[in-house]
Amino acid sequence: TQSSVSSGINAEYGEEFKEAEEDCTTAINLNPQYLKAILRRAQVREKLDSLTPALDDYKRVLELDRRNGPSLEAIRRLPPLIEAQQEKMKQECMEKLQDLGNLVLKPFGLSTNNFKMVQNPETGGYNIQFQQNQ
Secondary structure, three states, X not given: OHXXXXXXXXXXXXXXXXXXXXXXXXXXXXXXXOHHHHHHHHXXXXXXXXXXXXXXXXXXXXXXXXXXXXXXXXXXXXXXXXXXXXXXXXXXXXXXXXXXHHHHHHHHOOOHHHEEEEEOOOOOOXXXXXXXOO
């Protein structure tokens, strides 16, 4: 397991982040309490922009060592980054859905701009209203 983490460290600095993550995961599977491997995988996952799994690893490190500095810092730093990442993904998804909707509506002379979604504040549900000539 020690060589797996060493390999993970070397791969990390060689920008072989995916391989480093796999090496650390192998070491963790062999020894679930292997703090150094969990921390290294968290750091590699963060570099891979896999922020939620990285945060999970940092939390696991803190279960094993409540005073681990890098993990304490990451626990404070990552949640707003994760929220921003999820918001960006949601926006990209909505744009793709809008493009798809426009593709389907175009033969009928319509676009998604012809429809307005209004959220009902009481129920949280949405009402879709048709608007001509948008």
